[in-house]
Every structure is written in C-alpha cells, then in structure tokens.
Amino acid sequence: MNLQLLKLIILGVGLGLAVGVGVYTFWYGKGYSYMSNDPNACANCHIMNDQYSGWLKSSHRSVATCNDCHTPHNFVGKYATKAWNGFWHSYYFTAGGFHEPIQITELNRNIAEESCRYCHQTMVHSITVSEEKDATEEMSCIRCHRNVGHQH
C-alpha cells in the first residue's frame, strides 16, 4: 500500500476518533443547552437542584431566569461569564473538592448586584447616594433581598 495513504488514514482515523468522542460527549453532556437561557440547563448537573427548585417558588420566577440575574446584560459579557463559570463549574463538578453549600464568588455577586440595578434602576437611582463610588461597595441590594431569586 502507498505509504502516504496509510499515514493519512492513520491521521484521519485518529483525529476522527478524537473529534467523534468529543462531539458525542458534548451532545451527551447537553453542552448545547448552555448556550440557551433555559434555567433547566443550570440544573443539568444536580448541584444546583436546590437553587433551581427555590427559583421555581420565588417571587422572580415569572420575570427573571437564571441568566437575567447571573450574567451581564450585554452579548460579550454574557458569554464570557458563561464560559468562565462554565469552565470552573465543570472542573469542580468533575474533580470534586468544593465547598458545600455552594457559595457565590465575588465576581458573580457583583454581576447579580448589577442585574438588580439593571431592572430596578428607576427605583434604586434615588437610593444610590453617590455616583462616583463603586455602587456595589456602597449599598448592596442582595444583602437584604437575597431570597428574591431563590431561598439559600
């Protein structure tokens, strides 16, 4: 057999296998669902079951989904946040060794805080004392209203 052809076949089979496994894993792990806004996707892995069922009973269930509060309200920010959190969530879910109950990180707390203001800005505008300081430092919405999205 032509040596060149053999090499190409080996290459092709090897790459094809890797890509095939990758694509199947992506499909099996419902990777595509993470591109959507469906809150079900956030409970794909069962770590956030409590938050998900909490949201179903919360005051915000009919006006805001997970992404409305937990991702920034612009295209780049939204998908960058999804990618960053997605990577770390997958990493810790696969490797284990995370704190339970799960706790929100500083970055994500700030995103949630900004999201409150995004929808409620007409009201909070008059509450915010100073425009100059970082608004999240100054007064926190979720310090008091932390159960609006989901209990715990």
Next chain:
Amino acid sequence: MSEERVDATTEKREREEKKPRRLFGLKVVVLVAFASFAAAILGLALLTNIMERKNEARNPFFRVVELTDDTADPAEWGKNFPLQYDGYRRTADQTRTRYGGSEAVPRTPSDADPRSVVAQSRLEEDPRLKTMWDGYAFAVDFREERGHAYMLEDQTFTERQAVTRQPGTCINCHASAYNTYKRLGNGDIYAGFRALNQMPYAEARQQVSHPVACIDCHDAQSMQLRVTRPAFMEGIKAVKASQGAANYDVNRDASRQEMRTYVCGQCHVEYYFKGPEKELTYPWQKGLKIENIVAYYEEVKHKDWTHKQTGADVLKAQHPEFEMYNQGIHARSGVSCADCHMPYTREGAMKISSHHVQSPVLTINQSCQTCHKWSEEELKSRIETIQERTYNLRGIAMDALVQLIQDIANAKNAGATDEQLATARQNQRLAQFYLDFVEAENSMGFHAPEEAARILGESINFTRLGQVSLRGIANPAAPVRASYYSFLQ
C-alpha cells in the same frame, strides 16, 4: 555510460533527500496520533464521568426487604435505606465540642459494668454538682451524654442503677420501645406503655434490645415521621389545650416541619414519673416555659428527692431541650431540630437528612450556612460566644447555690426550726431547678440564649432571697457570715 552514471547519482541524491522528509512525516503522524489518543482518552474519561453523574441523579431506590409495622431491627430498614442507616450507625462516634460532646474515656471492664469506653465524668469536672444533687443518685455517677448508639448501654450500666431501684419507665426513652409497647399491650401502645412503666427496670430491660431505631420515628410503609411515645402525645395535647386547641392529635394535626421537631421532642424533654404507677409524664399542662413547669410541679406537690444537707424538697431537671428550644429564635423562625442536627446532605445527587445526629457545631456548613451566609469561623465564634457567656453565668449561679446550701445546712445544724428554714428551702428548690434547667439542657444556652440567661438570673435571685430569709437565724458555723449577720441585727 556517463548518462547512466549521472542518473544513478541523481537517484541516490534524491533518495538521500527523501529520507529526512519521510522521517519528518512519521514524526507528525506519531505526534498527531498521540495527541488524538490523549484527546480521545480525556474525552472518554469525561464521558464516563458524565454518565456516572447522570446515574447518580437517577435516585435509585431498591426495595430489598418488605418493612412492616413489626420490623423493629434497624438493620432490616438499613437494607432499603443504606445511606440513612450508615449515618445512624455513626452516632457511635465520640467527638468533643468546646462546651459539649463526649470524649472516649477508657475504663477497665468489671462484671457489673462491661463497658471498656465511657464518656468523661461531669461530677469530676464540676464537683459542685455533687453538692447540688446531694442525696440523689445523680451525685454518684453522672457522665456527659454520648451518641444515640449508646443510650441503652449507658443507662443499663450507670452506677445510678446500683444505688437506687429505678422503674421500667426509664426504658421509654433509652430504647426502641414501639414494638415493646405493642407486644405488652397486645397492639395497644398506651396499654403497653403503662405496663412497661410499672415494671422494675431490670424486667423492663429484658423487653427491649435496641437503642432508638427507625421505627420510633418513621412509619414503616410511608416513611412519614410519626410520634410513637404516648407521653409526648399526652404532653403536646396538654400544651395545645393550654393554647386553646382542644383534642390535639399530634400524628393527625402536626405539619411535616413540626414533626421534624416533635419526633425529637418525644424524649429530649423535662419529665417526671407520676404517682405509684410511675407514669412517664411531661409537665406541660400550663405551658412549656419554666414558670409553667414549676407551677405545675407546685400544684401536684412533686419532689424528686429530699436534699441531704438542707432537708429541702428538691427537683431534678432532666434534659429540657424541647422546652428551651421553643423559647428561642430558631423555633420562632420555624427551624426544626432536624434542620440543624440532621442537616440535608448531598449523597451523589440525592438530598438526604443526615441520620448521624450530632452537634451542629461539627457540621456548620450544612447546618448553619444554608441560611447564614458567613464563614465557618465567624459562625463558630458566634456560637461559642453565646455558650461562653452562658457557661460563666452558670458558674456564678452554681457558686451562689452552693453557698445557699451551705448557709441552710449551717442554720439547720445550729438548730433552726423547719418553720424558720421553710422560705430558704423553697428558694433552694427553685434556685436549684432553674439552674439545673440550664445545666441539664444540652446546648449550653444556644437553643435560647436570652431565655437561658434569664433563667440563670432568676436562679441567682432565688438564691439571694433564700440567703436573705436566713438573716437573723443563728449561724455560728460560718464565722464571717456570723459577724455580718450580727452587724445586721
């Protein structure tokens, strides 16, 4: 000829040129193959991991055995509920916390007491307890409580059994008694309960074989929580009646969240043995607060024993966790015993109540952080601040009580009459019961911090009133006090 030679040379040169190129091609193939190999392995590893996690999420339940209302052995239940059973078995762990928990103390087994490990002696830790309980079996042997796994063993072999004849009533809360009630009462648990109470301890002990088990809190068919202790059914009925709800049936009327407290309240309560039938009774006819309980005891003229040094008719508080908790902020916020002591735990994708019942200080993340978003260190220090304050106040109340006991004993030895001592004795009875209510309660004040402090304050005041009532009564055995009293005269 020359052409041929030229051709041969070119071929040779070409061959030489091709050789490294072929080598390079092989390297690429090997590298790419290796990379694909690694990628495929990683991909498959991730795939199987996702599969495992998805399987976890399926919540498999296998009914291996058929459980009925007669299945008393927790190991049988454990076949269907291995995770809960595993936790239940771990109540044998002995772990200390700062103000509670038991420490495994080795001891040499004897014929009378074959235990090779016990908990630390509270009497050795605080000898003032011996003064408070003088004349009562608790002054002989009193150790830190161990986990549920030891309840039957520790009660069977405590030295208190050797110095006094205890009734079968004690078994109600130191063993899995539901099936025993049914057997003794031919299906009627109330009849079985009364029969058990009237037996001597040793005879009642023969009727049971397990510490508290699954069936004491769960219905065997539905796994719903249920109360199986007649004493609690009657007690909570009385509490509800005192609040205006007549005919309260706990198994019919309580919510699921209430049951997560009531099943614990079946035993973690203040109680006494009523009448010659030794019927286990919770003194809640007037309510759950200490004043209600004391008012009830005064009404039925109950005493646990007569104090050896002072002759006062005194009371022993038991372990009023349920009563104390009910005065606290957690009860008021609807938090149940199980929420903190049996916190929800993730086992794979399953959310189960931990059946390893223990101090929440050992599971701050699961027990406290579900609601309180602070670090474990911060929460622990909040708990220990409350407990340290209670502990210090308890020490003050205890010192005061010991002095009152001394003063009454001195006055008595100096010839004071019963009439002269009556007020002091009554105050000793109250001071002692109030102090013991916090001392015997297993949370060092945490279940209701303000209430515990208030009760200790009241105790110190009763002691003060008792000492004041002795003014003017001859007290020669206490020279310092004598001059003080003579100054007052």
